[in-house]
Amino acid sequence: xxxxxxxxxxxxxxxxxxxxxxxxxxxxxxxxxxxxxxxxxxxxxxxxxxxxxxxxxxxxxxxxxxxxxxxxxxxxxxxxxxxxxxxxxxxxxxxxxxxxxxxxxxxxxxxxxxxxxxxxxxxxxxxxxxxxxxxxxxxxxxxxxxxxxxxxxxxxxxxxxxxxxxxxxxxxxxxxxxxxxxxxxxxxxxxxxxxxxxxxxxxxxxxxxxxxxxxxxxxxxxxxxxxxxxxxxxxxxxxxxxxxxxxxxxxxxxxxxxxxxxxxxxxxxxxxxxxxxxxxxxxxxxxxxxxxxxxxxxxxxxxxxxxxxx
Numbered sequence: 049x050x051x052x053x054x055x056x057x058x059x060x061x062x063x064x065x066x067x068x069x070x071x072x073x074x075x076x077x078x079x080x081x082x083x084x085x086x087x088x089x090x091x092x093x094x095x096x097x098x099x100x101x102x103x104x105x106x107x108x109x110x111x112x113x114x115x116x117x118x119x120x121x122x123x124x125x126x127x128x129x130x131x132x133x134x135x136x137x138x139x140x141x142x143x144x145x146x147x148x149x150x151x152x153x154x155x156x157x158x159x160x161x162x163x164x165x166x167x168x169x170x171x172x173x174x175x176x177x178x179x180x181x182x183x184x185x186x187x188x189x190x191x192x193x194x195x196x197x198x199x200x201x202x203x204x205x206x207x208x209x210x211x212x213x214x215x216x217x218x219x220x221x222x223x224x225x226x227x228x229x230x231x232x233x234x235x236x237x238x239x240x241x242x243x244x245x246x247x248x249x250x251x252x253x254x255x256x257x258x259x260x261x262x263x264x265x266x267x268x269x270x271x272x273x274x275x276x277x278x279x280x281x282x283x284x285x286x287x288x289x290x291x292x293x294x295x296x297x298x299x300x301x302x303x304x305x306x307x308x309x310x311x312x313x314x315x316x317x318x319x320x321x322x323x324x325x326x327x328x329x330x331x332x333x334x335x336x337x338x339x340x341x342x343x344x345x346x347x348x349x350x351x352x353x354x355x356x357x358x
Contacts, residue, residue, distance in 0.1 A: 049225050049247040050078040051141055057109065057123050060090070063140055064133040069115070070123025076109055079137055081267065083285055083303070084248045090137070092130040131213050135223045138247070142225035145171055145189070158195065170206070176232070188244065194232035194254070203240040205230070209266030209284060211246060222246060224266065231255075231272075237262065243284070253290075265302070277314070289324060299331075 057074035061067070077088030082098075085091050085107035092111040093102035102110050103119055111125040111133060118124050127133045147170055155169040158177035163169070168186040175181070176195035185199050188206025199205070205228045212219040226245025230236070231253045237260035242250055245267040252258070256274040264270065265284035272290045276282075280294050283302040288294075292306050295314040306312070307324025317331030329336035 049080060049138075049141065051076070054088075057125075060109070060137070061125055064125070064127065064136045066111075066133060067126040068124060069118045069126065070109075074109070074123045078247075079134070079141075080107070080247045081245075081285075082107070084267065090125070090134075092134040094130040131220065131222065138223040138225040142190075147171055147189075152189075164201075182238075188228075191228045191230075191244070193230045194234070196233045197230055197235070199236045200238040200240075200260070202238050203236055203242075205236075205242045206244045207241055209243050209246050211266065211284070226250065226267065228252075234258075237278070240264075259296075271308070292324075 055076045056072060057068050057070050057076055058072040060076050075088060076090060079090040082091050082102060082105050085105055087106060087108050089107045090109040090111055091102050091105060091107035093099055094113045099116065108121065109123045109125060111127055111130045113127055113130050115126055151169045152171045152173065154171045155173040157163065157175050158179065160177055161175055161179040163181045164183040166184045167181055170187060170189035172190045173187050175193045178195055179193060179197045181199050182201040184202045186204045191206045208224045209222065211222040213222065224244050224246050226247050227249050228242045228244050229249045229251045233255045234252050235257045237258055239260055240258055240262045242264040243266040244250055248267050250264060250266055250268055252270045253272040255272050256270050258276045259278040261279050262276050263281045265282055265286065267284055268282055268286040270288045271292065274288055274291065275293045277294060277296040279297045282300045285303045286300050287305040289306060289308040291309045293311045295312065297315045298312050298318065300318040304318055305321040306318065307322060309325045310322050311327045312318060313327065313329040313336055316329050316333050318333050322328055327336040330339040
């Protein structure tokens, strides 16, 4: 998330009520999660296990729960609860604003685009030309949709990230201030859900096709010309490269990368990153030929046991 105008370190510290290490006028351009941060961004960290990673990432402002040595060229925001204060910043820069109508007056709809009855389009939604949005689709605030996109009935774009911190009193939600971005020539089936980024974008690139009942987690990137079949569940921060095929009921773990032109067979559990250009199957996932060979061996076990018993 980039701020509408640059802020100073002192201004940000005042918003969240924290101490800081760095010059008053140290520039702050935005905030983001660690895997997508850039120079000028704030990143938060609240566990010693991840201090080094946060302090050495591309972000130049670190919201942290302990005074540590500040790396050269960076600044610190010292907070007793970085998770809470990251949420404060999200609320400040991306507050929830109630829509006044089912199609917000702030939404922009392109030429020859059809919006069927009972749809909801939130504030600042942008939809390109020649799109068809079928009935009962909900498109939350700030989502961006390209040209020649079809979204079938009951799908939801821009729902919150599934991201919680466990506290003694229960689960505390990390607020989502990002977007869903759909490029040109994408088809999205019925009853799909695409969560917005926590601070960045969940992205579906041009020409990709999603079947019915597909879930895409926050900050995931789906490449060009991918095919994703029904009941597939993709966790947050996944990268799916171009021309990947995921068949029905595939599950993909958080932060995995699936390489270009990989094919993942139905009911596979993707628990790690996969190289491109290969076929995969099983849970835990392996190359399909090897997994099927293992299954064939397992089927021979009863006959082997019988021979040994004789």
